[in-house]
Amino acid sequence: MVRNWMLLVAGLCTAGPVVAGPITIFNAVFQVDGSINDELPVNGIGNWARLTTGGGLNHIATVGANQTSLQQPVVGFWPVMQFNNPADYEANKGTVVTIPETKVTMYAEVWAGGASGPSSLAPGSFQSIHFDAFVSGTFSPDGTKNEVNWKFADPQLTATLDDAVVTFHYEPVKMPPGIPQIIFADNSPPLGVGPMPYYPTVLELVVSVERRQDDPQPPNDPPVDNNPDGPQTPEPATVLLAVFAAGGWAVRRFIRRPTSINANY
Numbered sequence: 001m002v003r004n005w006m007l008l009v010a011g012l013c014t015a016g017p018v019v020a021g022p023i024t025i026f027n028a029v030f031q032v033d034g035s036i037n038d039e040l041p042v043n044g045i046g047n048w049a050r051l052t053t054g055g056g057l058n059h060i061a062t063v064g065a066n067q068t069s070l071q072q073p074v075v076g077f078w079p080v081m082q083f084n085n086p087a088d089y090e091a092n093k094g095t096v097v098t099i100p101e102t103k104v105t106m107y108a109e110v111w112a113g114g115a116s117g118p119s120s121l122a123p124g125s126f127q128s129i130h131f132d133a134f135v136s137g138t139f140s141p142d143g144t145k146n147e148v149n150w151k152f153a154d155p156q157l158t159a160t161l162d163d164a165v166v167t168f169h170y171e172p173v174k175m176p177p178g179i180p181q182i183i184f185a186d187n188s189p190p191l192g193v194g195p196m197p198y199y200p201t202v203l204e205l206v207v208s209v210e211r212r213q214d215d216p217q218p219p220n221d222p223p224v225d226n227n228p229d230g231p232q233t234p235e236p237a238t239v240l241l242a243v244f245a246a247g248g249w250a251v252r253r254f255i256r257r258p259t260s261i262n263a264n265y
Contacts, residue, residue: 023063023209027074029053030107042139044097049081056196063209070207078197079180093141101136110159124162143179148201165210170203
């Protein structure tokens with residue numbers, strides 16, 4: 001029993017610093033220059049055409065509490081367009097148009113505490129960042145000439161939280177050729193529709209997390225004896241050991257004490 005108490009006290013005295021938990025990053029295209037939303041209009045193909053976002057990619061990336069880095073595809077543009085009917089598409093599917101360099105405002109939210117969301121977090125556990133990128137490329141209905149190029153004004157971004165410093169950037173990854181999503185005004189069956197849209201390029205999030213640890217407490221200074229001739233106050237450790245020793249003596253005395261039986265009882 002005494003030994004268990006001593007192990008408990010030793011554990012409390014040597015407890016290490018607390019390490020931050022999981023870090024989560026939400027990623028999105030916030031707005032395209034000249035547009036009121038996250039879609040990039042493309043002129044010169046079909047009835048209308050655009051690069052849009054969303055679908056098939058997980059925009060939320062979480063770095064676990066036991067991790068310091070992560071790499072994950074998170075966002076990108078995929079092409080969608082409309083033609084009058086399949087014959088109209090066949091007649092124009094070899095068309096290629098150029099996408100001029102266009103500014104895109106990106107958005108990231110970084111928070112500590114898992115993927116549940118930052119709405120109830122205390123200040124210092126959440127940070128949002130808007131940053132600029134530039135998109136250019138080519139656009140074609142048959143998918144062979146679709147290309148989306150990305151450049152970033154800030155090659156690396158940093159979010160400073162109470163529990164961690166998070167640095168991250170995005171690496172464009174070119175995908176294999178595919179079929180854009182083609183829809184028809186006459187309600188003919190669409191083309192290129194599936195669980196995963198065709199992304200000419202996806203942005204891969206690359207994250208590095210430096211977790212902050214609680215500052216170690218300074219050691220306690222020994223008590224100053226201002227009355228060397230008077231009664232001495234023992235240190236707490238001495239009192240604790242004395243209590244343990246007294247408890248052990250009492251247990252030993254109880255064990256050694258002979259049991260007497262009173263015949264007249």
